[in-house]
Amino acid sequence: MLEKNYNPKDFEEKIYADWEQSGDFMPDMHSSKDAFSIVIPPPNVTGVLHMGHALDDTLQDILVRYNRMLGKKVLWQPGTDHAGIATQMVVERNLAKEGISRHDLGREKFIETVWKWKEKSGGTICKQLRRLGASCDWSRERFTMDEGLSRAVRRIFVNLYKDGLIYKAKKLVNWDSKFGTAVSDLEVVQKETVGKMYYYKYPIEGEEGQYVHIATTRPETMFGDTAVAISKNNEKLKHLIGKKCIIPIINRAIPIIADDHADPEKGTGAVKITPAHDFNDFEVGKRHNLPMINVLNLDATLNENTPYPGLTTQEARAKTIETLTQMGLMDKIEDHPMVIPYGDRSGVVIEPLMTDQWFVDAPVLAKEAIRAVEQGEMEFVPKSYEKTYFEWMRNIQPWCISRQLWWGHQMPIWYGPDGTIFCEESEEEAQTAAEKHYGKSVALTRETDVLDTWFSSGLWAFSTLGWPDKTSYLDTFYPTSVLVTGFDIIFFWVARMMMMSMYMMKKVPFKKCYIHGLVRDEQGRKMSKSKGNTVDPMDTIEKYGADALRFFMAAMETQGRDINLNESRIAGYRNFATKLWNAARFGEMNGCQGRKDFDEKTVQHPVNKWIVAKAKQATKEVTDNLNNYRFSDAANAVYQFVWGTFCDWYIEMIKPIFYGNNEAEKAETKACFAWVLDRILVILHPFMPFITTELWNNTQQREVKLIHAAWPMAEEVNLEAINDIDWAIDLISAIRSLRAEMNLPASAKLNITLSGAGEDSRQHAAAFNTIICSLARLESLSCQNVEVTPDMVQSVFKECTMLLPLKGVIDFAAERDRLKKELETLNKNLEGYARKLSNPNFVEKAPQAVVEEEKRRQAEALENKAKVEKALARIANF
RNA sequence: GGGUGUGUAGCUCAGUGGUAUGAGCACUACGUUGACAUCGUAGGGGUCGCUGGUUCGAUCCCAGCCACACCCACCA
Numbered sequence: 001m002l003e004k005n006y007n008p009k010d011f012e013e014k015i016y017a018d019w020e021q022s023g024d025f026m027p028d029m030h031s032s033k034d035a036f037s038i039v040i041p042p043p044n045v046t047g048v049l050h051m052g053h054a055l056d057d058t059l060q061d062i063l064v065r066y067n068r069m070l071g072k073k074v075l076w077q078p079g080t081d082h083a084g085i086a087t088q089m090v091v092e093r094n095l096a097k098e099g100i101s102r103h104d105l106g107r108e109k110f111i112e113t114v115w116k117w118k119e120k121s122g123g124t125i126c127k128q129l130r131r132l133g134a135s136c137d138w139s140r141e142r143f144t145m146d147e148g149l150s151r152a153v154r155r156i157f158v159n160l161y162k163d164g165l166i167y168k169a170k171k172l173v174n175w176d177s178k179f180g181t182a183v184s185d186l187e188v189v190q191k192e193t194v195g196k197m198y199y200y201k202y203p204i205e206g207e208e209g210q211y212v213h214i215a216t217t218r219p220e221t222m223f224g225d226t227a228v229a230i231s232k233n234n235e236k237l238k239h240l241i242g243k244k245c246i247i248p249i250i251n252r253a254i255p256i257i258a259d260d261h262a263d264p265e266k267g268t269g270a271v272k273i274t275p276a277h278d279f280n281d282f283e284v285g286k287r288h289n290l291p292m293i294n295v296l297n298l299d300a301t302l303n304e305n306t307p308y309p310g311l312t313t314q315e316a317r318a319k320t321i322e323t324l325t326q327m328g329l330m331d332k333i334e335d336h337p338m339v340i341p342y343g344d345r346s347g348v349v350i351e352p353l354m355t356d357q358w359f360v361d362a363p364v365l366a367k368e369a370i371r372a373v374e375q376g377e378m379e380f381v382p383k384s385y386e387k388t389y390f391e392w393m394r395n396i397q398p399w400c401i402s403r404q405l406w407w408g409h410q411m412p413i414w415y416g417p418d419g420t421i422f423c424e425e426s427e428e429e430a431q432t433a434a435e436k437h438y439g440k441s442v443a444l445t446r447e448t449d450v451l452d453t454w455f456s457s458g459l460w461a462f463s464t465l466g467w468p469d470k471t472s473y474l475d476t477f478y479p480t481s482v483l484v485t486g487f488d489i490i491f492f493w494v495a496r497m498m499m500m501s502m503y504m505m506k507k508v509p510f511k512k513c514y515i516h517g518l519v520r521d522e523q524g525r526k527m528s529k530s531k532g533n534t535v536d537p538m539d540t541i542e543k544y545g546a547d548a549l550r551f552f553m554a555a556m557e558t559q560g561r562d563i564n565l566n567e568s569r570i571a572g573y574r575n576f577a578t579k580l581w582n583a584a585r586f587g588e589m590n591g592c593q594g595r596k597d598f599d600e601k602t603v604q605h606p607v608n609k610w611i612v613a614k615a616k617q618a619t620k621e622v623t624d625n626l627n628n629y630r631f632s633d634a635a636n637a638v639y640q641f642v643w644g645t646f647c648d649w650y651i652e653m654i655k656p657i658f659y660g661n662n663e664a665e666k667a668e669t670k671a672c673f674a675w676v677l678d679r680i681l682v683i684l685h686p687f688m689p690f691i692t693t694e695l696w697n698n699t700q701q702r703e704v705k706l707i708h709a710a711w712p713m714a715e716e717v718n719l720e721a722i723n724d725i726d727w728a729i730d731l732i733s734a735i736r737s738l739r740a741e742m743n744l745p746a747s748a749k750l751n752i753t754l755s756g757a758g759e760d761s762r763q764h765a766a767a768f769n770t771i772i773c774s775l776a777r778l779e780s781l782s783c784q785n786v787e788v789t790p791d792m793v794q795s796v797f798k799e800c801t802m803l804l805p806l807k808g809v810i811d812f813a814a815e816r817d818r819l820k821k822e823l824e825t826l827n828k829n830l831e832g833y834a835r836k837l838s839n840p841n842f843v844e845k846a847p848q849a850v851v852e853e854e855k856r857r858q859a860e861a862l863e864n865k866a867k868v869e870k871a872l873a874r875i876a877n878f
Numbered sequence: 879g880g881g882u883g884u885g886u887a888g889c890u891c892a893g894u895g896g897u898a899u900g901a902g903c904a905c906u907a908c909g910u911u912g913a914c915a916u917c918g919u920a921g922g923g924g925u926c927g928c929u930g931g932u933u934c935g936a937u938c939c940c941a942g943c944c945a946c947a948c949c950c951a952c953c954a
Contacts, residue, residue, distance in 0.1 A: 006916080190951090197954085216954055229954090262954075271954040280954080338953070387882075388949075395950090487949090522890080524947085555902085558892070560883075562947090566890055568903050575916045586913035632892070636901075651913075659912080736919065836896095836934065843934085 002588055002698055006581035008545030008574075012690040016130055024707050025137045027073040029472065036067035037075040037477035039461050039510075040136060041485045041493065042144065044083035045118055046090045049128035051519035051527065051565060052486060054537040057134050058553040059516065059631060060484045064135055065686040066626050067481075069711040075477050077464045078129070078136035080122065082145040084453040085179060085345045088407040091117050107406050107448075114407050118143075128538060133546050133689045135707070140473075142464045144456040145409070152463035153456050154412045154425045156504050161413075161423040165361040165503075166401070168421070172275075172282045173400050175353035177300030178346035181404040182357050184452060185397060186491055188350050190339040197336035198321065199268065200329050202228065202245040205253050212237075212245050212256060213331060215267035217338055218277075219324070220316040223250055223306040224295040227273040229259040229284055234269050248329055249307055249320070259284050276354045292354060300351050313349075358402035358411065358449065362499065366393045369498035378498065378508040381629050382559040385487065385515045392491055399496075401452045408450030415445050458496035461509030483510040486518065514629055517562035524564050535565055547688035548574035554687050555639070557631040576639060577691050580680070583647050584695045587673050590658050593700045595678070598671035605657075605665055608672040610725035611650045613718040614641065615679045620717065622683045638684050646676060649729055674700065682709050833858035 003010065019025060027035070038060050043053060060076065068074040091114045092102055102110040129136065142149060160166040173182040198219045201211035212228055225247055230237045244253045261284050262271040275285025276292040285292060297303045301310055308316045324330045341350040370393050372378050373386060380386050402411065414422045414430040420437060422444065424430040435441050456463070461483075465474040479501075485494065494513055501509035520526055521533040528534065540549050551573040556563045587593075600612045618641035625634035650673075657669045677699065681692040685706055696706040704710075837843065837858065 006914095214954075218954090267954050273954090278954085280952090336953090384882080391881075391950080518948095524890085556891080561891085564890060566903075569890075571916075572902060575914095578916045579914065582914035582917090584913080589913070636892080640901090647914085648918090655912090733920095737921090 002581070002585050002695075004585075006578045006691070008547060008577070008690060009542075011694045012133075012546055013131070015690055015693050016133065019135065019707060020130070020138060022705075023139075024705065025076070025135045026139060027075045027137070027476075029073065029476070031071070031073045033070075033072045035075070035476045035481075036064075036070075036072040037077065037480040038064060038482060038484065039077045039464055039480055040079065040134075041483075041489065042079045042081040042457065042460060043125045044086050045080040045122040045125075045143065046083055046087050047080075047125045049125050049132070049537050051535060051537055053125070053129070054132060054549060055516060055519050055553045055557070055563060056484055056486065057129055057132060058550045059514070059557060061132075061134050061550075061689075062554060062626070062631065062686040063482065063484070065689060065707065066711065068135070068707065069682065069685065069709060070713075071710060073476065075140075075473070076134070076136045077140055077142070077477075077480075078126065078134075078138060079142035079460075079464055080125065080144070081453060081457055082143065082408065084403055084405050084408040084450065085181070085183075087114060087118075088179070088405055089345065091407070102406065110406050131538065131541060131546060133550060135689070140464070144453070144460070148466070149456060149459070149463045150409060151425075152459050152467055153409045153451065155468045156459060156500065157412055157451070157455075158423055158425050159504065160360065165364060166358060166423075167361070168356060168358050170354060170356050171359070171400075172277075172279060172352045172354055173357050174341065174343075174350045175298070175300075175355065176343040176346050176348065176350060177298065178343065178348040179405065180298050182353075182355060182400050182402060183343060183350070184400050184454075187344050188341045189344045191342055193338060193340050195336050195338045195340070197267075197334045199331035199333070200324050201331060202247060202272075202329075204240070205244040205246055207243075211329075212240055212270050213268040214270050214272045216272055217336060218274075218313075218317070219320045220302065220306075220308075220313050221274045221277045221295060222247055222272060222320065223302075224274045224276050224293040225254055225272045226275060226285065226290040226293060227254050227288065228256045229262040229271045229273050230256060230269060231260050231262045231264050232258040233260075234262070234264040236264075237269050240270070248327055249323055257284075257288050259287065277352055279352055282352070294354050296351060296353060298353075300349070313351075357400050358413075359398040360401050360455075362396045362399040365499035365503055366396045366495075368502035369393060369495065372498065372502055372508050378510060379512050381512055381514045384560065385490065385513075388487070388490060389495065393495060396495075399452075401455050402449040403452055404448075405450050408453065409456055410450050411447045413447035415447065417442055454492055454496050457493055458500035459504075461497055461501055462505055467505075478505065479508050480510045482512040482514055484514045484516070487515050488518070490515065512629075516557060517560070519563050519565055521565055522567070524562070527565075540567075540570060544570050544574040545577065545690070547577050547690050550689075551576065551635060551639075551687050554631045554635040559629070576643060577688060579643055579647055580684075580691065581695070583642075583651060584677060584699060586651060587677055588699065590670065590673070592670045592673040592677070595671040595674035595700070598668075598675050600672070600675055603668060603672055605668055605672075606721070606724050607650070607653050607657075608669055609718065609721040611646065611672065611676050613721040614645050614650075615676050616712075616715045616717045617722065618645070619679065619683050619712055619715065623711070623713070626686070635687055638680070638687065642680055642684065646680065649725075650676070653725075679712070681706060682711065685709070830858065830862065 040060065041056060043049075047053075064074055064076045088102075091110075094117070095102065095105070095113070105113065126138070126141065130138075157166065174185065174188050175181075176183050176187075195217050197215055197217055199213065199215045200219070201213045204210040204212060212230075214228060216222070228245055230241055232238055232241065238258070240256050241258045243256050245256055246253050256270075257273075259273075261280060262269060271281075273281045273284050273290065274293075275281045275290050276294045277296070282292075284290070293305055295302055295306050296313075301312055302308045302316045306316065308319055311319065321330065321333075342348065343350050370390060373380070373389060380389065412423060412425055412430075414424070414427065414434070416422065416434050416438065420434075422430040422433045422437070424433055427444070427446070430444055431441070434444055459467075461480055462474065462478055465471060465478055467474055467478075483494065483497075497509045501507065518526065521535070525531065525533060537549060548570050552566075552570045553563070555573065556566075556569075603609050603612055618637055621637035622634045625631075625637060654669050654673065657665050660666070677695070681696050685692040689707070693706050696702060696709075833855075837855065
């Protein structure tokens with residue numbers, strides 16, 4: 001028995017637990033069917049589910065469930081990411097509450113603490129994914145830091161190193177002073193700010209009273225200046241080239257050099273060059289062999305190369321300006337709009353800093369990754385994201401992979417006493433290699449840096465399947481079928497996976513990459529904690545059920561567009577679920593359990609034939625749209641069928657059968673109802689897995705679980721059966737409109753006489769009788785002599801409208817106006833058709849079908865015109 | 879500065895070279911029909927951003943413009 005009210009909370013969690021315990025999410029490895037696999041974009045282990053996940057994982061689950069019902073071997077591989085910086089940050093914050101810093105604990109103890117934290121609170125997001133209904137194979141859940149994946153990381157690192165694609169170099173990198181680590185270009189965000197431009201001057205050496213005027217936004221870095229650059233095309237200033245100037249305060253002489261980096265139009269035309277603290281200056285420094293003077297400590301305070309060691313950059317800046325002013329060297333200070341780099345996690349200003357770091361030779365790896373997409377081995381959906389991908393890949397810079405953190409994959413690098421590098425997968429192997437190199441056993445020290453989190457994420461598509469071991473899962477499921485992710489992650493992850501997979505596996509990690517947009521708030525603003533406009537999907541699920549949220553995501557997902565969250569719409573999809581629930585209850589109440597003997601191919605009654613055909617048509621639409629990743633079209637096709645066809649019309653049309661006494665018809669209709677409801681449950685299941693399962697389990701005895709029910713394929717749709725009833729629906733709609741238009745009171749009884757006969761009229765009349773019966777009941781109509789053919793109906797109806805004995809009820813003046821207006825429109829259209837059809841250009845150049853259609857319309861309009869004229873004549877005297 | 883995308887009903891958005899039978903929500907009127915008021919029936923509401931061009935025909939294709947997003951790079 002179904003409860004009176006649809007209450008998703010009653011069953012959603014219970015149903016999920018059953019699936020998981022019964023192993024329903026595990027692939028049937030013995031099946032001979034194709035494989036379908038998705039690896040989940042691993043959420044941060046520290047993460048909680050947000051609307052972006054809800055969208056991303058709903059789409060994946062729809063594809064997974066759909067393919068599972070197609071009978072394929074389906075694996076949705078779940079797991080989480082150790083998220084180096086993010087996790088270290090969370091754990092450090094917790095420690096800070098107890099007044100402990102990670103340095104108090106020491107590296108080993110700290111890492112232990114992180115693991116403990118992970119065991120205790122790391123699983124939140126996976127629990128939430130279950131609540132959403134994600135049918136991941138949790139028995140295979142992985143973590144980027146677990147032993148298997150760590151082994152994969154070491155293996156690929158050693159391979160890359162030995163191929164010369166990983167190298168160590170002292171370079172200017174983005175330095176995050178909060179975490180004391182290098183970060184990659186991608187982890188730096190540029191923020192617009194109004195800063196200040198400082199104009200001041202450096203005295204020319206040996207020329208009293210002569211100066212070179214410079215402009216800078218960062219005066220405190222002047223102690224690291226090793227030159228001043230002027231363009232050789234700068235007529236005003238080029239006489240200074242070759243001289244030397246003096247850095248005030250520290251009185252160090254630096255050369256004035258010629259370099260086109262100095263744009264005569266910008267600033268003062270002369271640029272101070274600080275190679276150790278600016279990426280452009282670094283390049284200038286390299287060109288001119290300038291020394292590099294580092295003026296910052298790792299915590300972004302000034303160092304002993306400056307007069308202000310220990311001060312922050314802000315403090316030092318103030319101090320520098322003060323001193324320069326006292327010395328009379330300041331020219332002016334102006335407001336200056338500028339962008340300043342910040343760490344995306346830390347929120348502190350990123351400093352370019354010279355440090356020893358490890359790099360992946362991304363430009364080399366990118367080549368294969370580009371080729372694979374060019375040659376269609378991997379396709380983006382929508383295709384336009386290719387451009388973004390190519391653009392970035394073709395301009396890719398070496399990827400800085402070393403992080404001076406504690407939480408992460410420690411690099412498999414060991415140093416000998418003389419600094420020789422041994423890169424091996426284990427300490428033993430490194431020892432062996434060292435022994436071979438030195439001819440004796442020596443003590444090695446391991447590199448303390450860990451790897452960028454995205455390094456291990458880049459291996460996700462194959463490391464989770466067991467690589468580097470040869471496993472059946474790897475054979476079966478790699479390359480994976482599709483990757484579903486947001487566009488914001490293309491560079492971070494998609495690009496890196498492509499590079500790593502092409503390098504190591506020589507195959508793409510996924511055959512398709514479906515890119516979706518962002519979930520925004522109702523006004524289309526980006527959701528962010530600081531704006532306070534985030535919506536917790538768990539709250540939404542609590543309020544409307546997981547099915548409603550999922551359906552919302554699917555229905556709103558149109559390719560290449562962001563989704564604005566819309567609570568009323570989610571409520572609308574909860575109502576949709578309620579509607580289906582009640583329809584099922586209607587079936588239950590009328591004994592529609594069991595459809596054992598029902599064969600939808602031999603169904604008799606026109607209404608049943610019609611709904612069967614409609615159901616098949618809807619199935620085809622859903623199937624086609626899902627195959628093309630058109631989520632919203634697929635969702636809307638089911639929605640429209642369930643509500644607009646099944647509930648609005650079918651149920652209404654079969655009521656007379658249920659309340660009548662033709663037992664044969666009744667029996668067939670009951671079975672048919674059950675069949676259609678089952679069909680709905682099947683095609684709706686990927687979108688709304690919970691309610692469909694609950695109804696599946698409670699409407700009749702089952703041999704298969706819905707999650708494994710077969711998706712119907714390649715059915716023939718009986719279009720004739722569809723027409724048989726569709727015209728009747730049009731008719732009823734027209735009658736209803738007419739009643740409303742005429743303002744008839746509910747009690748008014750209409751007398752409609754339909755007449756006409758045709759060869760095939762009997763069948764249609766049967767259908768029509770059914771309709772009219774329900775209509776009579778609902779619309780207070782009585783109908784006689786019903787015998788019509790579909791193609792007659794329009795005309796019959798038009799006539800009977802006019803013949804309705806409604807004198808005194810109809811406002812005939814208004815009706816005349818309406819008809820006259822219609823006549824006008826028809827005449828106008830007829831003119832248009834005639835003009836077109838007499839235009840030789842149209843007749844010759846337009847497609848034949850279009851011309852035919854035009855002719856048909858013309859004929860139709862002529863016919864209508866005749867009828868309207870006739871009708872006008874009839875009511876002329878009223 | 880380079881690039882991408884978006885302007886269609888009050889709102890959020892589908893869609894299409896052939897008269898926009900557009901969707902949901904919101905709105906108006908009516909409705910205690912034996913699944914459902916988390917409902918039903920009917921209705922109002924659009925010069926498809928602007929201007930040109932291509933075409934027999936443009937909301938759709940092309941060009942320009944305006945507006946709004948976003949991405950990349952840089953600004954001494």
